[in-house]
Amino acid sequence: xxxxxxxxxxxxxxxxxxxxxxxxxxxxxxxxxxxxxxxxxxxxxxxxxxxxxxxxxxxxxxxxxxxxxxxxxxxxxxxxxxxxxxxxxxxxxxxxxxxxxxxxxxxxxxxxxxxxxxxxxxxxxxxxxxxxxxxxxxxxxxxxxxxxxxxxxxxxxxxxxxxxxxxxxxxxxxxxxxxxxxxxxxxxxxxxxxxxxxxxxxxxxxxxxxxxxxxxxxxxxxxxxxxxxxxxxxxxxxxxxxxxxxxxxxxxxxxxxxxxxxxxxxxxxxxxxxxxxxxxxxxxxxxxxxxxxxxxxxxxxxxxxxxxx
Amino acid sequence: xxxxxxxxxxxxxxxxxxxxxxxxxxxxxxxxxxxxxxxxxxxxxxxxxxxxxxxxxxxxxxxxxxxxxxxxxxxxxxxxxxxxxxxxxxxxxxxxxxxxxxxxxxxxxxxxxxxxxxxxxxxxxxxxxxxxxxxxxxxx
Numbered sequence: 148x149x150x151x152x153x154x155x156x157x158x159x160x161x162x163x164x165x166x167x168x169x170x171x172x173x174x175x176x177x178x179x180x181x182x183x184x185x186x187x188x189x190x191x192x193x194x195x196x197x198x199x200x201x202x203x204x205x206x207x208x209x210x211x212x213x214x215x216x217x218x219x220x221x222x223x224x225x226x227x228x229x230x231x232x233x234x235x236x237x238x239x240x241x242x243x244x245x246x247x248x249x250x251x252x253x254x255x256x257x258x259x260x261x262x263x264x265x266x267x268x269x270x271x272x273x274x275x276x277x278x279x280x281x282x283x284x285x286x287x288x289x290x291x292x293x294x295x296x297x298x299x300x301x302x303x304x305x306x307x308x309x310x311x312x313x314x315x316x317x318x319x320x321x322x323x324x325x326x327x328x329x330x331x332x333x334x335x336x337x338x339x340x341x342x343x344x345x346x347x348x349x350x351x352x353x354x355x356x357x358x359x360x361x362x363x364x365x366x367x368x369x370x371x372x373x374x375x376x377x378x379x380x381x382x383x384x385x386x387x388x389x390x391x392x393x394x395x396x397x398x399x400x401x402x403x404x405x406x407x408x409x410x411x412x413x414x415x416x417x418x419x420x421x422x423x424x425x426x427x428x429x430x431x432x433x434x435x436x437x438x439x440x441x442x443x444x445x446x447x448x449x450x451x452x453x454x455x456x
Numbered sequence: 457x458x459x460x461x462x463x464x465x466x467x468x469x470x471x472x473x474x475x476x477x478x479x480x481x482x483x484x485x486x487x488x489x490x491x492x493x494x495x496x497x498x499x500x501x502x503x504x505x506x507x508x509x510x511x512x513x514x515x516x517x518x519x520x521x522x523x524x525x526x527x528x529x530x531x532x533x534x535x536x537x538x539x540x541x542x543x544x545x546x547x548x549x550x551x552x553x554x555x556x557x558x559x560x561x562x563x564x565x566x567x568x569x570x571x572x573x574x575x576x577x578x579x580x581x582x583x584x585x586x587x588x589x590x591x592x593x594x595x596x
Contacts, residue, residue: 250516250518251515251516253515278519279511279514279519279522279523280513280514280515280519282514282515282516282518282519282522283515283516283518283519284515284516321516321518
């Protein structure tokens, strides 16, 4: 029993106000911000609330001497591209900082190239350099499965994996590692590297966005850049999303962002080509033709392997 | 003879905990921390060996304490100093520098006097340690 290990002098004598602890940590602002700023992602938000609750209770337990060692906080985020893994990782770093489980709360986002060297003896210093930057915060490894290449036994990725595993085990209080990638490949990666699986406490799966959610995301994205859809353009965007989803290389919110970037490009061209004076309000308006210029609409049939434009 | 230089030279040597707090202060100000070592303690020796590059983009003192302990392990009998560089426009120079390790046995300096023309006197300070070749000056 944990109680037997606790120092009797530290035991609580009065009821604990968890709500006050919750408010005091400033964590509800982070969670509310998560709820407000991110569209959809219901299961993810629920999981993060659970983890935040666990961490809060853990912190209170530490305070009263019930917890004996630093909890394992390493996580894996799985989901298709553009489902908000990096964004959520950033929020996670603030939550961990608010609760004092990491000291500084920075997020260092890396991929295989940042960790693995190109020749013998290059990998360890490279990985250690990154780890040094991540100490006190969160190390986010995107597409972590590329670290391990089973087809090449001389691959230097293995060396990076060994260093990471060691740090994940021995420096748990110094940094939190989040591995991210496609669900199926991550599963395979974990099967081939059981060391990682056992060191990761929380697996969070990011679902794809619904069409309606993507439409609302596109509203927010435009709003942030001081643009907006005309009502007709919004209807076109709705159709665009449905069509874009069927095409290859669909990557959720990222595809939407790219589509909007191109719509802005067409809008600018349209305004330049416009004869006569321009109403300032036109600078903020995305019209249907800005979207209808997309190849998604121009081509009736999809060509496999083609990138969206 | 105890060599002193830089900040806190009037204080006893800082403990690791105190060093760590100083480092965190530097990092919080956005300064890049740098480690240097030497076995030539002469006060006019400004060219100390660098322990790797100045550590940019580091947020937590623990990372630098790790480097410091590596440096101490390899250069057991050297002076090690820690400095922090402020890259802010108009500063662009060191903001802090202090000694974080010294050899167990500091031999001190010999003062030699040389009489020159007109009963003039020329003085020279020479570290006793320097009589041995580089790398063998302190310790055994």
